Amino acid sequence: MTVRRGAGRRAFEILRKVSRDLYWCDRCNVPLLTRVCGLCGGEGRPVKLTPPADARPALGLEYVQLWKLIESELDAQCPYPRRRIVVLNKIPYVDSADEVVVDGYIVGHRYYDPLRGTWRFKPLYYGVSAILKSKVGYYAIADVETLERGFELHAEDLLEANLPRRGSEKFVAVGTKSGYEGVGIYTKRKRIRVLKSWRAKSFEWNSSNPSWLDAARANEARLAVLEQEAVDFLRKIAAKYPLPPVVSFSGGKDSLVAFRLAQKAFGNVPMLFNDTGLELPETIEYVKRVAQSSGAELIVASAGDAFWRGLDVMGPPARDYRWCCKVAKLVPTAKALRERFAGGALSIVGQRGAESASRARGLRVYENRWLPNVIVAAPIHSWSALEVWLYIFKERLPVNPLYFKGFDRLGCWLCPAIEMSEAEAVKRLHPELWAKWEGYLKTFSEKRGLGDAWVRLGLWRWLAIPGDVARMVRLLAGQEPPLSARGPRFRAELEGGRVLVELEGFNGALSFEALAEALSSLGVAKVEEGKLTLNGVPVVVEKTEDALRIAVEGAKRVDDVVKAVVRAAYCIGCGSCELWCPKGAIKVVNWRFRVDSDVCAHCGMCNSVCPVAEYATRAQAFENFLSQARA
Ligand code: SF4
Ligand code: SF4
Ligand SMILES: [Zn+2]
Structure with a gap:
C-alpha cells in the first residue's frame, strides 16, 4: 500500500518524528495512549501502526460502511468481531487509505480506488489469519514451503x-502448512498472485465489547496530563504576549478541543469562525450551536464570494497554488481580528503536527505574515488524533455531525487538499455543490484540452503532479498526466533600466488612473493631460486586442513592477492591501482597490501582500518551467 518516493519519503520521515505509540489492553479491550490501563491497571500490548500513527475512531457512516465493505470484498459474513471500538490509522497512498484495527490487531487496509471511484478492503496479518481460521471469505491453503511476493499460485498448488468464481482481482487470504501467511489477488488467468507474505502469528479475539467512553476512562490519567500541559502552555504564552485570547474555531474536532482548553485556561473566550464561503451548511449550523451553548462570543469573519471572484482570475486552486487560503481564509480572518481586537490578539488554533509534514515542521507559537499583530498558539500541536478524540469523549464535547456522515477531516468542501474519497462524501451529501464545482472544472479542462482524467482523477489539485500520482495516472489511465498552469500570464524583462511587462491575454479595460494607483506603490504616479508618469518619467502603455504592454523607467526590481501591473489588471478586491497599508491609503470599493495618492507613502507593502500578485508570479514561474521542459 505504501507509495513513498522522493518528496513523499521526506514527508514520511518528518511525520515519523511526530509519531505516537499506541498500546492495547487485552483485558479491557481498549486502546491505550500509554502502557498502563486506567481501568484494570494492567500493562498494554504495543500496537505497531504506520507512522505518524495518527489513529482515530471509525465513527457513524464510516463505521457502518467499513463492515459492509469487508463483507462485499469477501463475499461473506464478516469474519472479524463487530466491535464498537474500531481504530483507523491513515497510511500513505495516492488517496485515502487506513489500517483497520479490531481488538488491537491490524486486520487489513481500507483504501479508496480513485479510478473506479470505490472503496476496497485488503485483508492483512490478523485479518488474513481470521479468514484462514474461520474459512469465511476467499482463502487458499497452498502446498508450498514458502510464500513470497510475486509468486503465482496455480490450482494444482492448492x-x-x-476462490471467486471468475478471475476478478479479488483479494484472497493465503496460508501454507509451513506457517506462512499472505494476501494475494485472484487474477483473470485464475491464479493467485501473492502481494505480500509474512510468518503467521497466533492470536485470539477478545471477548469484550467496550465503548469509546470506556476507552476514554482507561486513558484518563494521560488525558489529564495532556490537558494540564496545554492549559499551562496557554497561560504561559498569554503572560508572555499580553493580548486578548480568541479561539480560531473552524468547526472541526481539533479546534473544538483547543476551544475547551482555552476555556479552562482563561474562562470564557471568544471564538472566531471564518466563513470561507466554502463551508458545508452543517458546519455553519454547528458553529452557531457551540457558541450558543457555551455562551461564548462568536465573531464571524466572512469571505463572501471572494473565492468565486478569485477563480475567474486565478483558475482552480491547487495544493502548490493555494491562493484560496489567503483570499478566503487569512485576509477575512485578519480583517475580523483587527476590527474586534485593534491592539492585536492571541489566536488559539487547533493545528496538530501529525496532520501534515508542513504542520509537523511548524512551531507551537508563531506569527503569520498574513495576520498583522497576531500571535498564533497551537496548544495541541503534539497531540494525536486519538488523543483529541478521547479527550472529546472524556469531556463529552459536542462534535460536528459531519464526522458521523463519512467525513474525517473538515474544512472547505472543495479544498485542493481533499482526497477523491472526500470529494465523494461531499457529492453524496450535497450533490448540488459538487455538481457546480465539477461543472467549472470540466469547462476549464475543455478550454485547455486537459482531458477527462484531469477532472475524474482530481488532477486539478496540483500544478506539479507528484510522482506517485503521476505513476497512478500512467498505470490506471494509460496516459501522461496533463499539466496546466493557471492564473494571469505575463512576460517581464529588464532592458537598460526599463522594465517591460506584457500581460498576455488581457482583454479587459484598464484606465491610466487605475494604473497610476497601482504604480504609486513604486513612486509618485500621476495622470496629467492624458499622460501617465512615474516619478516624472512617462510610462508607456500599449494595448492590443489580447495583450497589454507597459514600460516603466527607473524601477529597481522587475518583480515590483510586475506585481503592481498584475494588481492593476486583475484585482479581485480581497482587501489584503487595504488591511496592510501602513498609511491607510487604500480602500476597496466595488471589489477593486483605490489608492489615495495624497496619503500613499510609496512603501510597496501593498504589492507584497497581494495574493493575486504573489500567486500569479508563482504560476508564471511554473508555466516557464513547463515551457522549458516542453522545449
Ligand atoms: S501600502 Fe499604502 S502607503 Fe504603501 S505603497 Fe501601498 S498604498 Fe502606498
Ligand atoms: S490589489 Fe489589494 S484588494 Fe486587489 S487582490 Fe490584491 S490585495 Fe486584494
Ligand atoms: Zn485494562
Missing part, C-alpha cells in the same frame, strides 16, 4: 480453497 490443498484447499474458496
